[in-house]
Structure formats: structure tokens, C-alpha cells
């Protein structure tokens with residue numbers, strides 16, 4: 001695996017290559033923008049209207065959500081990791097290593113020293129993304145987190161997501177009501193925004209272009225999001241029919257926040273392909 005610095009829309013990035021596959025990662029948020037396995041087909045959705053101003057969250061790719069998922073706490077929606085520049089530390093143990101380490105004085109509402117690391121490993125067909133959080137301070141802290149992966153699909157109308165049957169979920173698109181998934185396949189017709197808890201099985205996203213397997217470790221939950229037509233029309237950095245082109249399948253730890261004692265570490269991984 002090797003890495004080279006580059007830019008994309010004037011944003012500093014790292015291009016990764018391994019076994020005929022490549023990926024592009026913006027330092028802003030350690031945000032993956034592209035993943036192209038050796039077959040040459042882009043697997044991530046990136047909005048053409050995504051804003052690259054070094055401040056806004058980037059629409060698409062793999063946003064890193066830490067230390068707060070959505071509005072579940074006092075911080076800005078989805079926390080600060082996705083809108084903060086990370087440092088690239090090169091290739092470590094065959095993975096690209098990105099780091100965000102702070103002493104607890106930088107982010108209003110978050111007085112906790114921490115070190116976040118993101119490790120990306122590629123081979124010809126697979127990508128694994130690992131988020132590690134360490135408590136480098138003297139007090140415990142609690143956080144929620146996610147890898148908010150936007151998967152590119154040919155047409156959402158033909159997409160099925162398998163592997164969630166039997167899981168309980170919170171329906172964020174319908175007032176946070178609780179349900180059990182009885183269907184073998186999740187399909188998409190209108191806004192879908194759900195937090196599935198205690199997911200253990202591997203998932204599969206099946207669309208016109210084939211099947212993508214998704215596995216996770218460390219993360220207990222899976223968030224599934226597609227805005228549907230009417231919410232999509234209200235999101236400035238999506239084109240009107242972009243809802244047809246992606247589904248977010250997010251490895252998440254949301255239902256049960258992680259509590260880290262001083263010196264402790266937590267890691268969660270999502271593997272695609």
C-alpha cells in the first residue's frame with residue numbers, strides 16, 4: 001500500500017493505492033471521498049454539490065462522526081471530527097493512519113483530552129475503516145460515533161439491504177418510535193432514517209451493479225439513511241434526484257454511548273467489499 005499527497009477541489013488530500021485499488025481521503029475530517037477497487041468502479045457517492053471550503057461537512061464519502069451522533073448531546077450535529085483537519089501519519093502496519101489529538105481546550109462543550117485515529121486498509125476488493133478513540137485525560141468521558149458511509153447505488157428503487165431481520169430499530173424519520181425489523185430485506189421508498197441496535201450479522205447491499213458485503217466490529221449499531229425525494233429537495237448540497245444514487249449504511253455506536261476511563265481505548269471497524 002502506498003500514499004501520495006494530492007488535492008481535490010483545492011482541498012488537501014491523500015491518495016492511497018493498493019493491489020490495483022485506490023482511495024482518496026481529504027485531511028478535512030479524515031474524510032474518504034472515493035474508493036475504487038481494482039475492478040475500476042467507484043463505490044462511494046460524493047455529491048457534486050458538496051462544499052469544499054475547509055469548514056463545512058462534506059456531503060458524501062465516509063464522514064467520521066465523533067464525539068456525538070446527530071443531536072444526541074450539546075455539540076453541533078454529528079460532532080466536530082468531520083469538520084476539523086486531521087493529520088496524516090503515513091502508512092502504519094499496512095494501513096493509512098490519520099490522527100486528531102486535542103487537549104480538551106479546542107472544542108466548546110467538549111473539555112476532554114482525546115486522541116482519535118482512523119486507519120484505512122485497502123486491498124484489491126476490500127476496504128476496512130477503523131476508528132480508534134483514546135481517553136488521554138484524567139476524567140472519564142462518554143461519546144457516540146459513526147462511520148457515515150455513503151454507498152453509491154445505480155437506482156435506490158432497486159436496492160435491497162439484507163442482514164437486519166430481527167433487529168430492533170429507532171425510526172428517526174417517525175419521531176424516534178421503536179420497531180422490530182420483520183423483513184428479510186430493507187427496501188427504500190421515501191425517507192428512511194433508522195438506528196438498528198445490536199446488529200451482529202454481516203449485511204449485504206444489493207443493487208443493479210451487484211452485491212456489496214458489509215461487516216463491522218466494535219460498533220454495535222447500524223444507521224440506515226436515505227432522505228427520499230422531499231427531504232433531498234431541502235438539502236442544499238444534494239441535487240434534486242441524488243436520493244436515487246446513494247444509501248448510507250453507517251457503522252455506529254449510538255444506542256449505548258461508549259464510556260472511556262482515563263487511559264482507555266475503544267475501536268470500531270467497518271469493512272466493505
Ligand SMILES: O=P(O)(O)OC[C@H]1O[C@H](O)[C@H](O)[C@@H](O)[C@@H]1O
Pocket residue numbers: 057070077078172193194223224225248
Ligand atoms: O445532513 P447531515 O448533518 O450530514 O446528516 C445526515 C443524516 O445523518 C444520519 O444518517 C442521521 O440519521 C440523519 O438523521 C441525518 O439526516
